[in-house]
Amino acid sequence: MNSQQQKNWQSVHDEVLRRIHTREWKPGDQIPKEVELAEELGCARATVNRALRELASEGFLDRRRKAGTRVAAHPVRRAKLDIPVIRLEIEGRGQKYAYGLLFSERRTPPPEICANLGVTADSDMLHITSLHLADGKPFMFEDRWVSVAATPAILKADLEKISANEWLVLHAPYTRGDIYFSAANATEIEAKVLRTDPGASLFLMERTTWEDTTGITSARLLFAPGYRKHSAI
Amino acid sequence: MNSQQQKNWQSVHDEVLRRIHTREWKPGDQIPKEVELAEELGCARATVNRALRELASEGFLDRRRKAGTRVAAHPVRRAKLDIPVIRLEIEGRGQKYAYGLLFSERRTPPPEICANLGVTADSDMLHITSLHLADGKPFMFEDRWVSVAATPAILKADLEKISANEWLVLHAPYTRGDIYFSAANATEIEAKVLRTDPGASLFLMERTTWEDTTGITSARLLFAPGYRKHSAI
DNA sequence: AAAGTTAATATGTACGTACATATTATTTCT
């Protein structure tokens, strides 16, 4: 049947995926063990292993030692979102990027930021708001808090020229982070900045990054109406 | 320095990531070649290769044959979103899932669906709207079009009992899909169904799936206010 | 029969070797 004499892991990957897609192997079904597949497809077990491992990480297969490999009973779509620096996202669309610092103030954080980052209310922080534009039109409104204690060098950064978004990516160490995607109605101020109407529905991205247990920065990114984030499966 | 005698690929992965995080290796820097790293860390090249390959797929490294491996100049955060069947998402939160079919009608599609799926205006399609509830409260409003030609078995499915969302995942073959995330103001009807106010900002997920070049289904999923999609980096 | 112990087994991974492939560096030819 499948007598293709290619024996690279990608061809194994594709062949197995084909059998899943065509329901030759249905959700919940146990599939042949690695050695059997290797024999059938004429390649080494390591090659089959690589292919099946990849498929498992993509959410198509469930694998357990001794128990074997089966087609995922509830295929989980695993959307991969690339979240580049805003400048690159805009330039990637072929638009002209511009950026304006709205204000920058060194002060103690409000309660919700303390909770987010796990810092005390008397922490030394930098509060920055800025606007990112695409082809001259408001694209994204950034409201960010940065821990000065964790990233003292931020004070020397020229935030008129480089956005905090980009500076942090290039200079701040981090180990982990959270992202939340949601929707929010524009407040009057936000609407004014983004040149839309109060109450307009905006795509919201909230990000917090940490180095070990030290909170580095917490940002609220509000996108202008019409923004859509895409992912292929 | 790093004289840990562990020689599994994960420890190599972690060690390299540590050097990136601590800026020992900065964005744009070239890192030692595989053989050198293998020697330094006391393991086989294959082990280093596995670790670096993983890091590259996570967006931390850029690798090119002959040119070598360097730290990504513009680290792209690669958020992985798990998008399970709605029922499982709700149950995963420890809430009780319920589902109600609002209406189901077999008819020809409107222009925007034709454009989405690449089907003709006289196609045989099923239009389904339904509501998914968590702990009795409206959670997500689903507005879906399914191609009957591509998935005739859908006509026999009891969509009062199983949601189209879940039925399709279990029974429809597919090869690829698109997801768009955005935000939308609730229309009067949507607000009524989701028991919120017209104009409320709602998180919107638009999905289209295909089998090769044949459009299978296109869905518009509107989430109740307060919904947030999370991802850890 | 229930509990605890041991054997069997499929996947997980490490290693060394060999060769493939893409890309850069070098050399040769015009």
Next chain:
DNA sequence: AGAAATAATATGTACGTACATATTAACTTT
């Protein structure tokens, strides 16, 4: 000097073997 051919090189992958590990199945003991 510029173009074309050639060599050098780092990553990419395949393979066979060996052993690790998690988990199930079988068996023994109480």
